[in-house]
Amino acid sequence: MWHKLNAPYNKDLYWWNTCAIALVYSSLYFAVRHLFWRIIEKKISTRTFIVQMLLLYGILYMAVLMLLYLLPRSSTHVIYKSHLPIRLDDLLLGTIPFFVRYSMYAIFSVLIERHSYLQYLKWRAKRRLASLKDEISATQRSLHKNELQQHIRSGSSHGLGNLLQELYDWADPGKASALPHMEVIVHYLLVGFSNYEQSAYMSLQREIDMVSSLAALYDNKIRGRLGITVEGKVAGRKIPRFLLLSLAHDIVKHADWSSPHCLADMQIRVTDEKFVLHIRNTRAATANWHTGHDGTGLQRLRDNLDALHPGQYLLHHHIDENLFDLHLEIHY
Incomplete structure (x- = not known):
């Protein structure tokens, strides 16, 4: 998904730099999925979820900042323009769209997955109910015959x-x-x-x-x-x-x-x-x-x-x- 979103820039990136950046955003995606599943399962409160999302954003901010200093600027222009000097306040605002985008991807995937899982449970319950009805009918017929x-x-x-x-x-x-x-x-x-x-x-x-x-x-x-x-x-x-x-x-x-x-x-x-x-x-x-x-x-x-x-x-x-x-x- 990251590759498709940034297809126009991929020709300028070396594969190891691409993997490093993809690892950061993939980790964000799976982390948000995990947190959202926990709130759906009522294992954490809404307040705890918000606090953990803020902490997760802080971790993302530090990870992006680290990538900007560790990788060549020409390899990181998809997350920060290479001709601009690195400023912490600009970086803080620049990472918000990425954070929101990948968080929404994670949340929507969880909702779709949960809906599909609930539909599967309903389907399985209906099949089980139909099976039980058949068993009850067979038992009743047997008793009726006797x-x-x-x-x-x-x-x-x-x-x-x-x-x-x-x-x-x-x-x-x-x-x-x-x-x-x-x-x-x-x-x-x-x-x-x-x-x-x-x-x-x-x-x-x-x-x-x-x-x-x-x-x-x-x-x-x-x-x-x-x-x-x-x-x-x-x-x-x-x-x-x-x-x-x-x-x-x-x-x-x-x-x-x-x-x-x-x-x-x-x-x-x-x-x-x-x-x-x-x-x-x-x-x-x-x-x-x-x-x-x-x-x-x-x-x-x-x-x-x-x-x-x-x-x-x-x-x-x-x-x-x-x-x-x-x-x-x-x-x-």
Whole structure:
């Protein structure tokens, strides 16, 4: 930089004289850089910086004065005219422009370097943040997969347990006609133990078909009194696997089928925005009603909905004497 600033005069300078003068101004440049970095890093105060800059100027003044006396005047005319006598006051004023110029070079270089460094830190922080987000997302997906697998297997186990209990009660050979319905439901439940990502959701029509198979399986008990009505477009709509089948199983187990006025009704309404399920059934006597405070299988249902539709569903239930009422909405 010194060479470019003084290009018109370089032809008169010997290389060692040029090196001596360049060394002085280069030292000034790096010294100012060092001081300015220290004030940016708040290692020194502004007052200390000013004092040290004045001391640095004094050192520069003495170094230039020494060069004027040690080097030939013809070699130093870029810093002091060779035809003028050396006067301390003129030298004091003459070195100020050089001092200010090289100090500004140093300060501007520090500011540019600091800005570039801050931009680099921001870029690195953004990359690190993006990496952390990816790691968090991967962890959440892994946890979500494990949670889904647990809920699906829980639903499968619950359904299989109910069917096994029914098998133990099959002492009557006349029930053999229900075996095909048993096979359909068992196959449907066992699929839940396979790839849980493919098993987490099922078409609404398939779930409705499973409820129909369940009603046929228990026909000797319920005698066609499990009603299911559907309003809206079913094709293409998916719901959590075992949602209808599990609730229908609970109705079969706990409804008061001994009463001629037993009510067991499942109403489904489908729109573009939501899936609505309304269940009303007459419940059996308290001694046979193993639901606890939260209703039959409702906690398992909530866990499943939390995993598959977090924050997208409404679930309410009410027990009034011998009538159980449940309302579920899943918003898309």
